[in-house]
Amino acid sequence: MSPCVEAQWQHEYKCFCHVSRFQLHPYSKIRRNCMWRSVAVCFFALCLLVCLEAVPIAVDKTIVSPPEENLEPPRSTDTGLHYDRYLREVVDFLEKDPHFREKLQNTDMEDIKQGKLAKELDFVSHHVRTKLDELKRQEVNRLRTLIKAKQDMEGGKGMTVDHQALLKQFEHLNHMNPHTFEVDDLDRLIKSATHDLENYDKERHEEFKRYEMMKEHERRERLKTLDDETRKKEQEHYEEMKKKHADHPKINHPGSQDQLKEVWEEADGLDPNDFNPKTFFKLHDTNGDGYFDEQELEALFTKELEKIYDPTQEEDDMVEMEEERLRMREHVMNEVDTNRDRLVSLEEFMIATKSKEFLEPDAWETLEQNPVYTEEEMRQFEEHLAREENDLKQKTADLQKQREDLEKQQQQLNTQKLELQQAVEHMERLKAQKAELPGGVKATRSKFNPPTFIFLPLQEVQFPQQPLKKLWEYYQEIISPCLQVTNKLSLHTLSINAKFP
Numbered sequence: 001m002s003p004c005v006e007a008q009w010q011h012e013y014k015c016f017c018h019v020s021r022f023q024l025h026p027y028s029k030i031r032r033n034c035m036w037r038s039v040a041v042c043f044f045a046l047c048l049l050v051c052l053e054a055v056p057i058a059v060d061k062t063i064v065s066p067p068e069e070n071l072e073p074p075r076s077t078d079t080g081l082h083y084d085r086y087l088r089e090v091v092d093f094l095e096k097d098p099h100f101r102e103k104l105q106n107t108d109m110e111d112i113k114q115g116k117l118a119k120e121l122d123f124v125s126h127h128v129r130t131k132l133d134e135l136k137r138q139e140v141n142r143l144r145t146l147i148k149a150k151q152d153m154e155g156g157k158g159m160t161v162d163h164q165a166l167l168k169q170f171e172h173l174n175h176m177n178p179h180t181f182e183v184d185d186l187d188r189l190i191k192s193a194t195h196d197l198e199n200y201d202k203e204r205h206e207e208f209k210r211y212e213m214m215k216e217h218e219r220r221e222r223l224k225t226l227d228d229e230t231r232k233k234e235q236e237h238y239e240e241m242k243k244k245h246a247d248h249p250k251i252n253h254p255g256s257q258d259q260l261k262e263v264w265e266e267a268d269g270l271d272p273n274d275f276n277p278k279t280f281f282k283l284h285d286t287n288g289d290g291y292f293d294e295q296e297l298e299a300l301f302t303k304e305l306e307k308i309y310d311p312t313q314e315e316d317d318m319v320e321m322e323e324e325r326l327r328m329r330e331h332v333m334n335e336v337d338t339n340r341d342r343l344v345s346l347e348e349f350m351i352a353t354k355s356k357e358f359l360e361p362d363a364w365e366t367l368e369q370n371p372v373y374t375e376e377e378m379r380q381f382e383e384h385l386a387r388e389e390n391d392l393k394q395k396t397a398d399l400q401k402q403r404e405d406l407e408k409q410q411q412q413l414n415t416q417k418l419e420l421q422q423a424v425e426h427m428e429r430l431k432a433q434k435a436e437l438p439g440g441v442k443a444t445r446s447k448f449n450p451p452t453f454i455f456l457p458l459q460e461v462q463f464p465q466q467p468l469k470k471l472w473e474y475y476q477e478i479i480s481p482c483l484q485v486t487n488k489l490s491l492h493t494l495s496i497n498a499k500f501p
Contacts, residue, residue: 081196083172086139090181090189093131097124118187132181140178143170197342201330208323209372213381241315246368249307253361254300254328255335255352263300277353281346292344294329301328308366324367 081087094100103120104112111117121129144167167175172192174184219238223231252259257275264280265272286296309321336344336352352358373381 081193083139083170083192086135086142086172087189087193089135090132090186093128093135094121094124094186097128099123099125112190118183118190121181121183121186129181132185133179136173136181136185137179139173140167140175143167201326204326205323205372208319209377210381211319212372213378216378217382217385242368244313245308245315251304251307251364251366253357253364254304255332255358256361257353257358258361259304260300263303266303277350278346281349290346292349294333294342297332297344298325298329301325304328320367323372327367 100120100123103117107117147167167178172189174182174188177185223234226234252262260277260280261272261275263284264270264275268280268283281292284296284300285292286299287293305321305325308324309316309318311318333342333344335355335357336348338348338351
C-alpha cells in the first residue's frame with residue numbers, strides 16, 4: 001500500500017476513532033447537516049413515495065423503447081454514521097427495484113424496525129442483488145483496511161491479523177459471509193442504523209456534560225494558582241458573568257403558539273393576528289417534502305436562542321447554545337412526533353396545534369436552570385482526570401528511563417568500537433614490524449613455491465585488557481597452538497627453499 005493510500009485509511013480510521021464508539025464532534029456545523037438526515041431519510045423517507053401521484057401515460061413500446069435503468073446511485077445526505085456510504089448506496093439501489101418500493105409503501109414504521117421488510121430482499125431483481133453483493137464486498141474490504149490501519153498505528157506492523165474475529169465488532173453486516181448480500185445483511189443494516197441514530201443524541205448529551213465539567217475543572221485549577229486577592233477578584237468576575245448571562249428576556253416554550261407566532265412576526269414579517277398553522281408549516285418546510293426534519297425544526301428556535309446567547313459577549317458560550325437548541329428540538333419531537341420516525345408530518349403538526357401544551361404551555365427552563373452535572377459527578381470526573389494524569393506521568397518517566405538506558409548503551413557501543421579500531425591498528429603495526437625474519441632472512445616466494453609467512457604467537461602481541469579480554473584469552477587457548485604449528489611448518493619450508501633455490 002502506498003504511503004498516501006495508507007495515510008488516507010488511517011485518517012478514515014481516526015474519524016470514527018474507536019469502533020465501538022463512533023462519536024462525532026457534537027457541536028460542529030457538520031452536526032446539523034448530518035443528524036437531520038437520519039435513518040428516516042435512508043429508510044423511512046422512501047415512504048414519501050406514497051404521497052406522490054402521477055397520471056399514467058400509455059406508451060407504445062413498439063415505437064418508443066423504454067429508457068435503460070441507470071444503476072448509478074444518486075447522492076444522498078450524510079447521516080453521520082461511519083458506514084454512511086454503504087448505507088446510502090444500499091438504500092439507493094433497493095429503491096430502484098419496483099417490487100421493493102411497493103412493499104415499502106405498504107409497510108409501517110414498526111415493521112421496518114423489526115426487520116420484516118428485509119425479507120422482501122429475496123424478491124428483488126437479479127441485477128440489483130448483484131450490485132448489492134458488490135457493495136458488500138467493497139464494505140468488507142474497507143473494514144479490513146481500517147483494521148490493518150489500526151494495527152499499524154498501534155505498532156503491530158507485520159503481525160498476523162485475524163480479520164474474521166475483528167469483523168465481529170461491526171454489527172451492520174454479516175461478516176461470516178463476506179461475498180453476497182443476504183436478507184440477514186439488510187436486517188442488520190436497518191437495526192444498526194436505527195439503534196445508532198437513536199443513541200446519537202444521548203452520546204451528544206454525554207459529550208456536552210464532559211465539556212462542561214472540563215471547563216469547570218480548568219477554572220478551579222486556575223484559581224489554585226492565584227493569590228488570595230486575585231482569586232477573590234476572579235471569583236467575583238465569574239459570578240457577575242453568570243448573573244449577566246441569566247438576565248435575558250422571557251423564553252417562549254419551544255413549539256408553542258407564542259413561540260411560533262414570534263417567528264411568524266419577526267422572521268416571516270407577517271401579522272401575528274393572521275397566524276395560520278398550516279401556512280406556517282408550508283412556509284418553513286424548506287425542501288417542500290411535507291415534513292419537518294430535525295434541521296428545519298432547529299431553525300425555528302434561532303430567535304429564542306438569540307435572546308440568551310450572543311457570540312460577542314464573554315458570558316455566552318456558543319457550545320451551550322447548540323446544546324440548548326438540541327434540548328428544544330428533542331422536546332418538540334417528543335410531543336409532536338407520534339410515530340417516532342424523527343420527522344414531523346403536517347398531520348402531526350396540525351394535531352399538536354390543538355393541544356393544551358401548544359395553547360397554554362409551561363415556562364421553559366434553560367440550561368442555567370438545569371445543571372447538566374452534580375457535584376458528585378464532578379468529583380468522580382476530577383478523580384478520573386487525576387488517575388489519567390498519574391498514568392501519563394508514569395509513562396513519561398518510563399520513557400525517560402528507557403531513553404537514558406539507550407543512551408548509555410550507545411556510549412558503551414561507541415567505546416567498544418573505538419577500542420576495537422585501536423586493536424586493529426595495533427595489529428597492523430605489529431604485522432609491519434615483523435615483516436623481516438630474525439637474522440635478515442625474509443619471507444620469499446620462489447617461482448614454483450607457494451608464499452610462506454611467519455606467524456607470531458599471540459603472547460607477543462599486546463592487546464587492550466578491556467573490553468576484549470575474554471576474546472584474547474580465547475585466542476591464546478585455541479588459536480595460539482595452531483599458529484605455533486604453522487610457524488614450524490613455515491620455518492621448515494624456508495630451510496628447504498634455502499637448500500634448493
